[in-house]
Amino acid sequence: MRSWLAGWCGVVLGSWSLVAGAADPWLELPGGDGPGRGKRIVLVSGDEEYRSEEALPQLAKILSKHHGFQCTVLFAIDADTGEINPENRSNIPGLEKLAQADLMVVFLRFRDLPDDQMKHFVDYLDAGKPIVGLRTATHAFNIAGGKTYSKFSYNAGDKDYSQGFGRQVLGETWISHHGAHGKQSTRGIPAPGQEQHPILRGIDCGTIWGPTDVYGVRLPLPGDSQPIVLGQVLKGMQFDDDPLEGEKNDPMMPVAWTKTYTGASGKTGRVFTTTMGASTDLVARGTRRMLVNACYWALGLESQIPEKSNVDLVGTYEPRPFKFGGHKKGVKPADLMETR
Numbered sequence: 001m002r003s004w005l006a007g008w009c010g011v012v013l014g015s016w017s018l019v020a021g022a023a024d025p026w027l028e029l030p031g032g033d034g035p036g037r038g039k040r041i042v043l044v045s046g047d048e049e050y051r052s053e054e055a056l057p058q059l060a061k062i063l064s065k066h067h068g069f070q071c072t073v074l075f076a077i078d079a080d081t082g083e084i085n086p087e088n089r090s091n092i093p094g095l096e097k098l099a100q101a102d103l104m105v106v107f108l109r110f111r112d113l114p115d116d117q118m119k120h121f122v123d124y125l126d127a128g129k130p131i132v133g134l135r136t137a138t139h140a141f142n143i144a145g146g147k148t149y150s151k152f153s154y155n156a157g158d159k160d161y162s163q164g165f166g167r168q169v170l171g172e173t174w175i176s177h178h179g180a181h182g183k184q185s186t187r188g189i190p191a192p193g194q195e196q197h198p199i200l201r202g203i204d205c206g207t208i209w210g211p212t213d214v215y216g217v218r219l220p221l222p223g224d225s226q227p228i229v230l231g232q233v234l235k236g237m238q239f240d241d242d243p244l245e246g247e248k249n250d251p252m253m254p255v256a257w258t259k260t261y262t263g264a265s266g267k268t269g270r271v272f273t274t275t276m277g278a279s280t281d282l283v284a285r286g287t288r289r290m291l292v293n294a295c296y297w298a299l300g301l302e303s304q305i306p307e308k309s310n311v312d313l314v315g316t317y318e319p320r321p322f323k324f325g326g327h328k329k330g331v332k333p334a335d336l337m338e339t340r
Contacts (some may be wrong), residue, residue: 025082026094027073027333029060034068034306041069041295042101044121046076047109047136048086050212050322053278055134056107057336058282061289061314067292072097075333076111084331085332089113089142103299104129107277109136110154118149125169128263130270130298132291134277138166139174168263170273171225172217178253181211184244186214186276187232188255188286194228194326198295198302199258199272202309206254207235207286209239212322215275216252224259229274231255231292239284256290258297270298279319285311 031037041059045052053075060071074094078085089110095117098104104124113121133140139154141164150156154173156164166173179186188208191199214231221227230252234241243249256274263269272294281287288311296305320326 023334024094025077025333026075026097027057027060027336029064029071029073031064031070032068034066035072035296035301035307036063036069037068039069039102039299039301040100041071041103041105042097043071043073043105043107044092044095045074046086046089046092046111048109049109049324049326050107050135050277051320051327052107052109052136053084053086053279053327053331054279054319055282056105057290058107058279058313058315058317059105062288062311063295064310065314066310067296069295072101072332074158082332084327084333085328086327087325092117098124101129101133103295105132105134105295106137106140106141107134110142111140112143113141113149113150118152120144122149122152125165125261126264128261128265128267128269130300131169131261131272132294132298133170133271133273134291135275136174138172138215138275140165146333167222170271171221171223171257171259172273173224174332175218176216177213178215178216178231178248180243181213183237184213184248185209185211185234185237185239185245186238186255187234188229188276189232189252189289190229191230191254194226197228198305199228199256199290199297201285201293201305202307203289203293206239207284208290209238210276210278210281210287211282212276212278212281214248214255217253219251219254221254221257221259223261225257226259227254227257229254229256231275255302272298278320278322282317283319288313 043056088264110325151158
């Protein structure tokens with residue numbers, strides 16, 4: 001097993017300058033030359049465990065520096081201190097920026113946002129614009145019944161919108177840990193017949209990997225969902241570990257799929273969902289390339305996906321281990337600006 005993975009690429013560091021207002025509770029990254037020129041991506045973070053507050057700024061830097069997209073990263077913010085605090089489930093400033101977004105990348109977990117913030121999210125859905133959902137976005141919201149936007153909750157019982165945003169828009173809600181959490185990592189394997197899908201362009205076999213475990217999903221996925229990548233449960237936490245034997249890999253669960261949804265406007269938007277994407281997963285070059293390619297695809301730019309899209313890491317990237325309460329304390333969005 002290890003021999004055919006010997007070409008796996010390690011971490012590549014770089015440096016780059018960003019522009020953002022020091023007082024802004026979000027991060028702004030300029031667009032530039034590249035296929036993404038003129039397109040704006042808003043990346044919305046907020047989960048307690050998988051370090052979306054680390055993963056999405058790095059993904060945004062790659063999309064901005066290497067591909068020309070203008071990117072805005074939003075965070076769960078402590079309103080009293082201005083610090084990033086993913087434990088705060090009820091405040092994500094800047095969601096109004098979704099009105100000008102061409103693509104939303106969402107990595108939320110169990111958020112319960114006030115109506116004035118939630119409305120911007122729902123307006124984006126109503127417009128039928130494209131979405132890329134990462135990891136816990138399948139259970140992005142946990143909103144009590146009777147509240148204005150409770151139907152978007154992961155466990156919503158609304159007969160016309162069962163299990164909320166996750167099931168209805170992304171294709172699945174929270175189901176289970178399929179691999180052993182913190183013990184069995186995930187290797188992404190192309191789904192049969194999808195080897196030539198644009199999202200997999202330039203991805204070497206075995207290089208989609210992450211130490212996070214495979215999530216369980218219900219098969220078949222709803223609507224026009226198309227599995228693109230299957231999650232091979234590994235025996236351990238290293239990228240070149242052998243596959244686990246037995247029923248966990250027979251059948252393998254989809255860990256990335258495409259689908260569409262139709263907004264209240266009647267417009268249909270493209271959706272890419274992956275149950276991978278934690279900050280530690282982005283150490284793997286193939287995982288980063290899958291996410292970058294997915295952004296192109298969601299925007300209808302699949303013909304412009306490079307043969308080997310540049311996914312070199314930008315700046316110092318040292319993701320913290322996934323765990324509850326594991327976020328770095330005292331960090332404000334302005335602290336994430338690279339100045340060298």
